[in-house]
């Protein structure tokens with residue numbers, strides 16, 4: 001049942017296919033992400049969530065199908081072009097520099113998003129003009145009090161918050177989060193849910209997430225994948241009680257709790 005007040009679509013995929021040596025990890029997926037929604041991609045292990053995520057961010061090229069952001073066709077673009085077009089994914093912790101502080105990370109990310117690129121790498125004068133915005137972003141993710149600590153010394157949850165701030169620095173039209181609560185204890189999960197709840201304001205978020213409590217707390221819409229295809233798409237409450245989803249997840253949902 002479609003929600004009559006659904007917002008306009010911002011990100012769409014049509015008949016998306018990704019084949020690996022004849023095996024279809026993503027097999028004809030249609031995806032409709034509405035502007036301003038938190039849209040979760042869920043499904044049992046091996047369903048194709050990560051592959052779909054890589055397709056949406058340009059890390060994989062589709063074997064077939066199309067991806068559009070607003071009225072722009074992004075099909076076949078590489079990761080950097082996709083990011084510049086307005087789809088940002090949260091960085092991996094492994095891409096943080098242990099000796100640089102969160103403020104320095106943000107200043108560099110903000111500079112790289114401008115036409116200057118990385119040309120004035122660590123020139124203090126060039127970076128100083130990004131300091132104000134860097135602090136705003138750190139404040140938004142709750143890291144203002146840790147702005148000048150080397151990133152290597154931050155606790156795990158704070159490193160993830162820094163990744164989020166780095167993605168936000170690109171001012172994306174759509175923010176993609178790959179398992180934002182993976183590997184976290186209960187307290188960090190709660191903090192992360194609150195954080196995503198804050199940063200989603202005025203933004204569109206697509207997230208792959210295994211923890212159904214997190215999905216229930218944040219997602220407006222849910223796409224359930226199974227064997228590379230869309231099993232069900234809808235509001236969380238509808239999807240959660242759908243017998244096809246329950247059967248696909250049998251055992252898996254309990255494990256995620």
Ligand SMILES: Nc1ncnc2c1ncn2[C@@H]1O[C@H](COP(=O)(O)OP(=O)(O)OP(=O)(O)O)[C@@H](O)[C@H]1O
Nearest residue numbers: 020023024025043044045046047048049050051052
């Ligand atoms: N590079 C690859 N080469 C070959 N097969 C792949 C490749 N990447 C993924 N696959 C296969 O595609 C299927 C979907 O994998 P994918 O990682 O997208 O699933 P997933 O839903 O993210 O699973 P999980 O929840 O376990 O992370 C799996 O059977 C996987 O083995």
